[in-house]
Amino acid sequence: MTTAKRLAQFGETVFATWSRIAIENDAINLGQGFPDFDAPDFVKEAAIRAIRDGENQYSRSAGHPLLVESIADTFEIPVNPMDEVTVTCGSTETISNAILGLVNPGDEVIVIEPFYDSYLACLSIAGAIPKIITLHAPDFTLNENELREAFSETTKMIIINSPHNPTGRVFSRDELSLVAELAIQHDAIVLSDEVYDKLVLTGTHIPIATLPEMKERTITLRSLGKVFSVTGWKIGWAVAPSKFTMAIRHAHQFTTFCAATPLQVAAASALRAPKSYFLQYTTEYRQRRDLLVEGLLRVGFNVQSPEGTYFILADHTPFGFEDDISFCHHLAQKCKVVGIPPTAFYCQSNEGKGLVRFAFCKSILTLKTAVERLQALC
Numbered sequence: 001m002t003t004a005k006r007l008a009q010f011g012e013t014v015f016a017t018w019s020r021i022a023i024e025n026d027a028i029n030l031g032q033g034f035p036d037f038d039a040p041d042f043v044k045e046a047a048i049r050a051i052r053d054g055e056n057q058y059s060r061s062a063g064h065p066l067l068v069e070s071i072a073d074t075f076e077i078p079v080n081p082m083d084e085v086t087v088t089c090g091s092t093e094t095i096s097n098a099i100l101g102l103v104n105p106g107d108e109v110i111v112i113e114p115f116y117d118s119y120l121a122c123l124s125i126a127g128a129i130p131k132i133i134t135l136h137a138p139d140f141t142l143n144e145n146e147l148r149e150a151f152s153e154t155t156k157m158i159i160i161n162s163p164h165n166p167t168g169r170v171f172s173r174d175e176l177s178l179v180a181e182l183a184i185q186h187d188a189i190v191l192s193d194e195v196y197d198k199l200v201l202t203g204t205h206i207p208i209a210t211l212p213e214m215k216e217r218t219i220t221l222r223s224l225g226k227v228f229s230v231t232g233w234k235i236g237w238a239v240a241p242s243k244f245t246m247a248i249r250h251a252h253q254f255t256t257f258c259a260a261t262p263l264q265v266a267a268a269s270a271l272r273a274p275k276s277y278f279l280q281y282t283t284e285y286r287q288r289r290d291l292l293v294e295g296l297l298r299v300g301f302n303v304q305s306p307e308g309t310y311f312i313l314a315d316h317t318p319f320g321f322e323d324d325i326s327f328c329h330h331l332a333q334k335c336k337v338v339g340i341p342p343t344a345f346y347c348q349s350n351e352g353k354g355l356v357r358f359a360f361c362k363s364i365l366t367l368k369t370a371v372e373r374l375q376a377l378c
């Protein structure tokens with residue numbers, strides 16, 4: 001074993017493993033969350049234009065001026081583009097920068113499971129102590145007692161994610177107010193992962209930074225990839241008060257220095273897309289969600305329709321498999337459909353064993369074919 005101890009326990013990410021299994025089995029990949037349809041032309045053209053216009057050298061490390069201005073102009077509360085916005089190579093890098101820049105070895109960080117898998121790996125690299133609480137199936141709401149108990153004098157940060165991958169929950173104002181109350185009481189930083197902020201299909205997304213007294217303790221993460229179907233561009237950003245922004249930038253300058261310049265310029269104009277673009281985007285995603293939810297229910301899964309994101313966390317226990325991994329292997333081999341076994345997103349609870357995550361960021365044809373193939377489970 002040559003991998004350093006701080007990372008050895010994490011192995012290959014579940015997304016790489018199951019995308020490979022999808023290829024090996026010639027299966028429809030409803031595992032990793034990337035669209036199987038192309039990005040809109042106006043976004044692609046903006047990138048091509050930026051390359052032609054000579055935007056091809058390193059940008060300002062904290063982000064191209066055009067992009068940080070677009071981010072600040074479209075953020076829900078007033079922020080200073082030069083001091084409070086940092087552009088990174090996807091929000092995966094922001095997560096890493098925020099943790100490496102702000103968390104010391106031995107600091108406690110509250111993480112809510114099921115979680116996006118990079119949180120724990122970054123905490124391990126930083127030598128932090130994760131305190132895990134669980135969103136329990138089937139409604140996946142925040143448990144007030146568990147959350148109160150997780151906070152202590154040594155809590156440095158809490159990582160929240162809403163709209164939430166993989167449950168599809170959009171946290172309510174009450175849940176967010178509880179997080180805010182406890183963060184203020186314990187003087188903790190809130191790292192708010194909002195990469196699916198535009199993918200709210202039922203209800204409303206409330207950025208926690210907009211709650212009273214929260215702007216000064218919140219780092220908000222957003223990503224271009226989901227909302228413009230350009231996950232491969234890896235453009236993300238953090239909006240945070242300048243004291244946190246400085247720390248994030250300290251880490252960012254030594255990780256990647258800057259994100260791809262022409263893609264930042266294209267992102268700057270994409271973010272200024274008319275409201276109609278975002279409305280059509282959510283309308284199309286609602287159709288995809290409803291098609292897959294109805295299909296899964298017909299086949300026999302227990303499913304709650306997700307309020308946000310492009311993921312469905314379905315209960316596979318009616319089919320009688322031992323756990324999520326054996327179920328997902330069966331799906332790939334017998335039905336030629338790949339889902340993600342969600343135990344990879346849990347650390348302390350066994351609840352993931354009875355679940356499977358499907359991504360519906362796929363064309364209607366792909367989703368219809370997947371549902372037909374899943375009939376083999378009946």
Ligand SMILES: Cc1ncc(COP(=O)(O)O)c(C=O)c1O
Pocket residue numbers: 033089090091092093116161165193195222223224225231234235236
């Ligand atoms: C909850 C969550 N956070 C962060 C990311 C990373 O986003 P990016 O592609 O911008 O690095 C993802 C990607 O799937 C995600 O689901």
